[in-house]
Amino acid sequence: MKTIWITNAEVRVEPGDMPSGDVLGFMRITMWASSESEFLAKVRAYLDKYKWELLSTQETASVDSGRDYGDEVNKIIDEISENENFVGLGTYYSYKPE
């Protein structure tokens, strides 16, 4: 059964894609999937389309409807709840390479 999954993904973007000029960062990604593996495969495939690279993931889990994920992610979850095709991308918290 498909459910909504969420992860905190570390993503490498292309130079110039972000206003800060950073190419490394984390963002919350939500999608519908039947399993964690399918979810992560879909996330990777989606990022690849835009030449973004999935470097790592943290806190990957199916969405708990009783949990407060914060205003931004809660709003994304509301959107994706009504559209199984939707891909939710949260804020890209970028950092400079050390």
Place this chain on the structure above:
Amino acid sequence: MQAHDPRIPLRRTPPQLHRNNLATAAHSTGKERDAESGNDYFGARYYASTMGRWLSPDWSAKEEPVPYAKLDDPQSLNLYSYVGNNPLVRVDADGHVAGADDLVEGVIVVGVIGAIALEAGAQAYNRSPEGQRSLETFTSGVSESFSSSVNSVKSTISGWFSKKAAPLPADSTAKPQGPVKPADAPGVTAGGQATDEHGRKLGPSGKPQVNNVPKNTREGAKNTGNKGGGTVEHPNPKDGSEPHFHTTRGDGTKVQDNTHYTYPK
């Protein structure tokens, strides 16, 4: 002048049924007829009632190759024909080619003409008992003609409306449906911004548009993005209340609604 023989009854003049004496009733066009020429005056031109044709071609104030012509109605191309050769249904109001707009008026005129003709016949009948036979023939003819006209009009109107009116859909409240966009097709938001096939707004570069908040360190970026949805645990509250927890926002702060979520027992 020969004297009248009193043994012979006077031959009464039959009712005056000559068209010139029934100025409007006897004229199917409903227009004023010139008694001398027999032509009807329509305003724009004269109609020759004896030929059933106009005396002059149709014209319009605005210069046109074929005035008032409709390419889907070949009869309208003949500038001398009267009401498209269909006088039972159509009537010409002003001397220019009659169209469908004149249909209803034509129905009314046909009805009025028939009614007036019948009334005229009845009056003549009352005035002249000796003329009953000829009047009966006349009124019968008028009646039949009128009935025929009405039936013709009914048939034409029925056909006309059946052509004009499209059948209603089974659900008459259903709105016309355009092509349905596949759910996985790229689209455009109401504001005109392009989206990908997953509904993500795309920026000028054609890539998903996301907010960007730079952080100083990787850990900072990771933890900020990973915050939210957590809890503030109070398993052993100092105030002696039951063990409970609070929810937190995306930035990690406690939701200030003073709600204590108790642990399952």
